[in-house]
Amino acid sequence: MLRFARPVLSQRVPAQSISTGFFRLYSSSSAQPMPIIADGYQPLRLLLIGSPGSGKGTQSVRIQENFEVECISSGDLLRQNIMQGTEIGKVAASQMQNGALVSDDVIVKLIDVELNKIGAEQSWLLDGFPRTMHQAVTLDNTLQAVSQPLNLVIHLDVPEEVILQRIMDRWVHIPSGRVYNMTYNPPKEAGVDDVTGEPLERRLDDNPETFKIRLQKHHELTEPLLDYYRNREILVSLAGNTSDEIYPQIRDLIQARFRPEEAPVAQAQI
Secondary structure, eight states: OOEEOSOOTTOOOOTTEEOTTTBOOOOTTTOOOOOBOOSSOEEOEEEEEEOTTSSHHHHHHHHHHHSOOEEEEHHHHHHHHHHHTOHHHHHHHHHHHTTOOOOHHHHHHHHHHHHHHHOTTSOEEEESOOOSHHHHHHHHHHHHHTTOOOOEEEEEEOOHHHHHHHHHTEEEETTTTEEEETTTBOOSBTTBOTTTOOBOBOOTTOSHHHHHHHHHHHHHHHHHHHHHHHHTTOEEEEEOSSHHHHHHHHHHHHHHHHSOTTSOOEEOOO
């Protein structure tokens, strides 16, 4: 289980150093997640914010591969509850059938139910929610009520021209949502999903004209969100052109900012 101490804002750990008392070391061959195993440390409650195409999905997968973190995807929860015919899934399906967007209250309820399932001591990251100020405030009220407030928000700061190029190279496995980039993260076999062997597709809105509109709308909604979390002193912006540039910063941030001060440090290859 991944647990974190109080943030140490000025502390930083070398990229190849981790605390042997709190992390399970692993090599690239074993690739096992490493939890912090000491008692008395607050679980990570993380939100990733970034423009469409900034690499949120890629970073989410890497975090889960390296740390024992539960991913709470609002989109996945919505689909699962509709397919399973749960009470809240029926409400969401009814809203969608009437041509409306699923309400913020319904999405927050889905997240609340999931948090109750995984337990208060489990670390988690949110994927796909919140995207607006109203959603953020509604979510915060719910998290405060169950004593699981967000304690880290990471903003992926990727140049717009880089994002536009990524979009032109992006292919998607629609059923699972897995995303591939022909330059940075190509499939093992061209045009085919690595897991299922099913064909990859282009999203209809993955073209420069449509995507520029999406980016503009995203910025209009996101700037107030960034200010909101900045004022709460839990926002960190990490800049880079590729996911490979940004992920080491995320890893170091988790290790350095939340690592117990008194823990011994030993050199280890990650």
